[in-house]
Amino acid sequence: MEFRIADSFTTSLGRLTAAEQRAVKTTAFDLQMDPSSPGLSFHKLDRAKDPNFWSVRVNDDIRVIIHRTGASLLLAYVDHHDKAYRWAERRRIERHPTTGAMQLVEVRERVEEVAAPAATPAGPKLFGRLRKPELMAFGVPEDWVEDVRNATEATLFTILPHLPQEAQEALLSLAVGEQPPAPKPVQAEADPFAHPDAERRFRVLNDVEELRRALDYPWDRWAVFLHPAQRDLVERRHAGPARVTGSAGTGKTIVALHRAAHLARRDPKARVLLTTFSKPLARALAQRMASLVAGEPALAARIRVQALTGFAYDLYAEAFGQPQLVADAILHQMLRKAAGSSTFFPIAFLLNEWSEVVDAQQITSWEGYRDAPRLGRRTRLGEKQRQALWTVFAEVQAALDAKKLVTWARVFERLTELARKGKDLGVDHAVVDEAQDLSMPEARFLAALAGGKPDGVFLAGDLGQRIFQQPFSWKSLSLDVRGRSSTLRVNYRTSHQIRTQADRLLPGAVTDVDGERDSRKGTVSLFDGPPPTIQIFDNAAAESGGVGSWVAARLREGMAPHEIGVLVRSTGQLGRARAAVKAAGVSASEFEDRMEAVTGSVSLGTMHLAKGLEFRAVAVMACDDEVLPLQERVEGVTDEADLEEVYETERHLLYVACTRARDHLWISAVRPGSEFLRDVRG
Known part of the structure; x- marks a missing residue:
């Protein structure tokens, strides 16, 4: 008998008190170990529409709702006695007749919140032209087809919470003028729980450790259930660097976390770096990864979660000794001294030219600076101007060398040289969150570190959230993601109203230097506010x-x-x-x-x-x-x-x-x- 858990169970568990959660977990472990144990108190729910719903007593007040068949036992819901019973009486777990996915369906005649079609406010019907088979092909349960066909802009978000998520996404896409992906045909004999849409809400738990992870963090639904598009990105194999994009709240970080764990699980010898541009973000990633791989110490030991600067600092110290990083104030002083009394180039221009061109590209000669691309810099420089500037920058580099000081760009450049010479730096796969805020030297280092390997570098980011770095060509640094770039379209975090107004701050699409396009078109939020x-x-x-x-x-x-x-x-x-x-x-x-x-x-x-x-x-x-x-x-x-x-x-x-x-x-x-x-x- 397969033992499963539903996302509705983890969500309802998270609403209980800590003491109640502990009691529920004990009962859940007992159910998994021996569902026929005489110590378990099963009760048939006579008023439930689904004949397979049972309750299991946790204590005098708390009840677990179980869906039990001859082939499986599923933890469906948990709550106080009366609330748990009412929840079960209003739902069925059944195979959708068109999509073939197992769904948790609300019984239409028992839902009082949804206005009857006759009471629908005036306004054009959003889906009135779609026939019943067309709506059911998108996962709309048969009970709800007429409500959906009568939905207007005023009532859509009232109906959506009662529908399975795949139906919500499809209807929202249709409402904003997008065409949802065509449903894939399934064989009649296929396992309805194995359908990608079913896997976003039901999961098989093979052992006690998997159940423990699911129950220890009931509020972290992301650790157990993934959207089909997210799962595909997590498990897909790539011959080279790959990228996932999406606007805020679409789950890019979740994909990055699961991707790192998946790569480590797939290859028992793989060493995985999960990294980002800042220490606070890296600490947050480390906390989430700890919950994702809890109980798997051998796996966790092969996943290093660290800010990229911290990772580079440790590598540099091991290879060359502790780096003496130049402070911003000292660097500014060096530039001013090298520039002398010249007022031809303002100090602000010198600082930007140094950081965005000379230091970023690690230019160390006049010929290198003369021929260097100045991407995004609109102030045109003739050869004489470049010569004058180079005398300033060369003096700064000499001052740095004399004091044995290095910039972060120099740290990454020396590590890049090591990697290109074949030095094993302890990483087989690098997964990068908030990749849009990496610097050019950091990106060049990642390319040398793992970019040439299959599944070597996986980038998760959003150009619309770039706030720290100037744009540059990733392709020129051997991080070419053309043909291996995907976009997430479902926003889980932000209401429709907030997302819509925040999106007005950005263009509908943002194109990077290499021509890769991040488009917000077609992105939908799953709830109203x-x-x-x-x-x-x-x-x-x-x-x-x-x-x-x-x-x-x-x-x-x-x-x-x-x-x-x-x-x-x-x-x-x-x-x-x-x-x-x-x-x-x-x-x-x-x-x-x-x-x-x-x-x-x-x-x-x-x-x-x-x-x-x-x-x-x-x-x-x-x-x-x-x-x-x-x-x-x-x-x-x-x-x-x-x-x-x-x-x-x-x-x-x-x-x-x-x-x-x-x-x-x-x-x-x-x-x-x-x-x-x-x-x-x-």
């Missing part, structure tokens, strides 16, 4: 009071403090955020290099550090005229391309901040407010 609130205030005190009232309202609705985040552009605006939380009458906790909320406190922080975080409610405040874009960055621009880059990355920052919100989003500023707010309003 209130529209974002956008407010402009006369002064900072009034804004803090307004944000405080908004936070207090979320708390009165039952939201926990740690489910709320307040974000600002930079540390200079944190005082306004603190005042807002104080006005709400709740404590605050500021996240700096950590990536988790503190129970009992509202989280405060800057937009830069918000990557990887998510909250039920987010207030993005202090979006003032000279804050977004930041005036200091605008005034420091000496190249037209740099100005475009400033505006682009500042937009990306606001996009990242807004898409940390799941259900509620507040955006505010002091009059007149950032010009970006006009775009958010639409």
Whole structure:
């Protein structure tokens, strides 16, 4: 008999208290070990529409709902007695007659929340032209076909929560003018639980350890159940570097985590690096990976989770000794000294030319600089100008060598040289999260480290969230993902309203230097919510009071403090955020290099550090005229391309901040407010 678990079970388990969860886990282990044990109290649910639903007693109040057949036993749901029984009486687990996937279906006549077709508000029917077989081909249960055919824009999100996820995705795609993928035909005798759509909600648990992992982290649904598109990306084999893209909330990080674990499982000798551009993000990845491979110490030992700079630092120290990294202030001083009294090139231009061209490309000769591509740099330089500049940069390089100082680019370049010479650096596969914010030297190093191997490098990222690095050609660095690039389209984290308005900050598609295109077209959110609130205030005190009232309202609705985040552009605006939380009458906790909320406190922080975080409610405040874009960055621009880059990355920052919100989003500023707010309003 196969033992299975449903995502509805892990979700309902996560809503119980810690003591209740412990009791449920004991019962679940007993069921897996011996479902015929006389110590288990099974009760047939006579009022359930599905004859295979049974309840199992956990204690005087808690009941586990079991779906039991001769071939399998499935943990379906758990709750307090009456709620558990009502849940089972309104559902069936059955094979969809068209798709062949096993589904958990709500019984239509027992669902009172959905308005009857006759009461449908006026408006054009979104799917009225589709016949019953066409809708069922997308996974719509037969009971719900008429409700779907009568759905309008006003009622669609009322109906969607009652449908299986594959039907939700297809209908949302149709509603926005996209054509969902054609359903694949299945054989009548095929196992309905083995269908890709069934595997997103039901999973076979082969042993006690798999059950333990599923139950220890019931809120981490991602660790057990994957969307078919995600599973395909996790398990697909690639002859060279590959990439997955998608807008915020589509599960790129989840794919990266599972991909790293899958590569390690597939080859028992493989050494896998899961990395990203920042230490806080790497720590968050490490915590998630620990839950994903819990109970598998041998597997976990072959997966190294570390920020790429930290990984490089350790390798460099082992090969060459501890690197003496030059501080930014010292580097700036060297550039000023080398430039002398010349005012032909402003210091800001010299800094950018050094970091984006000379240091990034590790140019060490006049000939190298003379012929170097200056991608994205619009200030044209003649040969005499380049000669003058090179005298400055050569002097800086000599000063660095004299003091035995190195830049991060030099660290990565020396490691790249080692890898190209065949030195084993301890990695067979590299999986990179937030890849859009890697630097050119980091990307070049990854290509040398594992890029030439099958499945050597897997990149997960979104060009729309690039906030730290200038664009460059990945192909020129031997990270050519053409033909091996995929896009995720289903947003799990952010409501339809928040995603729609946040997307207005970005173009419909972003194209990288190599011509690879990240398009937001066709992306759908699976749930509805209130529209974002956008407010402009006369002064900072009034804004803090307004944000405080908004936070207090979320708390009165039952939201926990740690489910709320307040974000600002930079540390200079944190005082306004603190005042807002104080006005709400709740404590605050500021996240700096950590990536988790503190129970009992509202989280405060800057937009830069918000990557990887998510909250039920987010207030993005202090979006003032000279804050977004930041005036200091605008005034420091000496190249037209740099100005475009400033505006682009500042937009990306606001996009990242807004898409940390799941259900509620507040955006505010002091009059007149950032010009970006006009775009958010639409």
